[in-house]
Amino acid sequence: MNRPCLHDLDQALDRAEALCLARQVRLTEQRRKVLRLVWQSDRPLGAYDILAAIRQQQPKAAPPTVYRALDFLLEQGLIHKLETLHAYVGCPHPEQPHAGQFLICNQCGDVTELEDRSISDSLGDAARASGFQLEQRVVELSGTCADCAQEGQE
Numbered sequence: 001m002n003r004p005c006l007h008d009l010d011q012a013l014d015r016a017e018a019l020c021l022a023r024q025v026r027l028t029e030q031r032r033k034v035l036r037l038v039w040q041s042d043r044p045l046g047a048y049d050i051l052a053a054i055r056q057q058q059p060k061a062a063p064p065t066v067y068r069a070l071d072f073l074l075e076q077g078l079i080h081k082l083e084t085l086h087a088y089v090g091c092p093h094p095e096q097p098h099a100g101q102f103l104i105c106n107q108c109g110d111v112t113e114l115e116d117r118s119i120s121d122s123l124g125d126a127a128r129a130s131g132f133q134l135e136q137r138v139v140e141l142s143g144t145c146a147d148c149a150q151e152g153q154e
């Protein structure tokens, strides 16, 4: 994921708007604001970073406001939560519900989402085979991104 340009941001917000309209759910001003903050950031954003940014405009904003907006965005698949980082990233393809696999760079903190259904399907199958009731199947892999790996070689 490169630093998102404004074009990406507009596109992401337009797409979210259209999706919510089609699903007949409301992308309220607050939800839109939170989505914009997550997309604007070039790194995964924690709930408290989001709250701090919102408080610049609404000094009285309370954590539940942010958490409720995040829950909505998660439910609609517009963002993903990275448990290992306690942070959120925007999803570039929210049309289909999916778990997502993430490559997290330990050097620069960059996160790339992979979209490989077969990984998620085989994890689901393996869990089912052991009688395990799976709740979430987000996969988070840590390592070094291509850019950082190249820098290390120079």
Ligand SMILES: [Zn+2]
Pocket: 080, 091, 092, 093, 094, 098, 099, 100, 113
């Ligand atoms: Zn996604």
Ligand SMILES: [Zn+2]
Pocket: 105, 106, 107, 108, 109, 110, 144, 145, 146, 147, 148, 149
């Ligand atoms: Zn990196």
